[in-house]
Amino acid sequence: MGMAAESQFHVLAVDDSIIDRKLIERLLKTSSYQVTTVDSGSKALEFLGLCENDQNHHTSTNIPSVFPNNHQDVEVNLVITDYCMPGMTGYDLLKKIKESSSLRNIPVVIMSSENVPSRINRCLEEGAEEFFLKPVRLSDLSRLKPHMKKNKVKDPRNETEEKIENSEILLQQEAPKSQYSHSESESQSQLQAHSTIDQQQQPLQQNNNNNKRKSMEQQGLSSETDRTRQRYSGIATVV
Numbered sequence: 001m002g003m004a005a006e007s008q009f010h011v012l013a014v015d016d017s018i019i020d021r022k023l024i025e026r027l028l029k030t031s032s033y034q035v036t037t038v039d040s041g042s043k044a045l046e047f048l049g050l051c052e053n054d055q056n057h058h059t060s061t062n063i064p065s066v067f068p069n070n071h072q073d074v075e076v077n078l079v080i081t082d083y084c085m086p087g088m089t090g091y092d093l094l095k096k097i098k099e100s101s102s103l104r105n106i107p108v109v110i111m112s113s114e115n116v117p118s119r120i121n122r123c124l125e126e127g128a129e130e131f132f133l134k135p136v137r138l139s140d141l142s143r144l145k146p147h148m149k150k151n152k153v154k155d156p157r158n159e160t161e162e163k164i165e166n167s168e169i170l171l172q173q174e175a176p177k178s179q180y181s182h183s184e185s186e187s188q189s190q191l192q193a194h195s196t197i198d199q200q201q202q203p204l205q206q207n208n209n210n211n212k213r214k215s216m217e218q219q220g221l222s223s224e225t226d227r228t229r230q231r232y233s234g235i236a237t238v239v
Contacts, residue, residue, distance in 0.1 A: 009148045010034040010074070014044045014081035014093065015111070024080065024111070024136055031141050036074075041081065041088030041096075048076060050100055076106055077148040080132075083112035083119065091123055098127040107147035111136055 011033045015021040021037050028035045038044050079097065083090040090110050097103045110123045113134040120131045129147045132140050 008034075009077045009145070010036070011144070012044060012047060012076045012079045013037045014039075014041060014079065014085070014090070016040060016082065016085045020082065020111075020134065027136060027138055027141055028080075030138065031144075033144075036076075041085060041090065041093035044079065044081065044093055045096060047074075048079075048097070048103055048106075050096065050103060077151055078107045078109065078144055080109040080111060080144075083110050083123070084114070091119075091126070094123060094126055094128055105151055107144075107151055109144065109147075 011028050013021060013024045013028065013035060015024065015037070016039050018039070021039065025035050025037050036047065038047060079093070081090040081093050088096075090112075094108045094110065097106060097108055104127075107129045108127065109130040109132060110120075110128045111132045111134055112119065115133055123131055130140075130143055
């Protein structure tokens with residue numbers, strides 16, 4: 001279940017260095033994520049289906065303009081990008097994603113080989129979820145999943161699927177409880193029935209005891225009278 005759920009997450013990795021790109025791709029695949037790699041911020045926007053209108057970049061032939069929904073069938077759950085890249089930096093890519101109404105909910109993680117606090121703070125303030133120092137390690141990637149899960153919940157389709165899954169889990173959890181509750185109610189009913197019977201039997205037992213006691217007392221009186229009569233009879237005869 002865990003492996004299958006993770007493989008549903010799709011990560012777009014952006015790095016102009018082929019070595020770093022291959023490394024992050026291997027780490028992500030080891031973590032069972034689907035991976036797409038590109039070597040520039042512009043190509044990342046192209047893959048995400050965001051139209052790039054920045055006139056400072058090469059226009060025409062090399063980087064074609066891509067309109068929204070061109071990659072609608074490909075869902076990207078997270079973007080991880082290098083900070084220092086020629087042309088569009090990782091920070092520029094982060095800003096464009098967060099400025100887009102259709103992409104702003106996609107988590108973005110920045111990577112850099114330079115530990116510059118002001119750079120890190122600027123990226124986090126702009127909306128980056130994490131800032132990793134290179135070389136990225138497998139333990140770093142374990143921090144990605146919560147961000148992707150949070151993003152998936154915001155999709156209405158995923159919300160519905162999650163509600164169904166949660167309902168099934170609740171039903172499975174409630175089933176043993178209901179069985180226990182049923183057996184417990186049966187036990188309580190049996191105890192109440194026994195208690196009622198005992199209460200009903202108590203007066204009968206008391207009546208029986210009283211009758212027995214009266215009977216015994218009467219028998220005792222009768223025998224006592226007989227003995228007394230015999231003694232007086234004997235005395236009368238002697239006289």
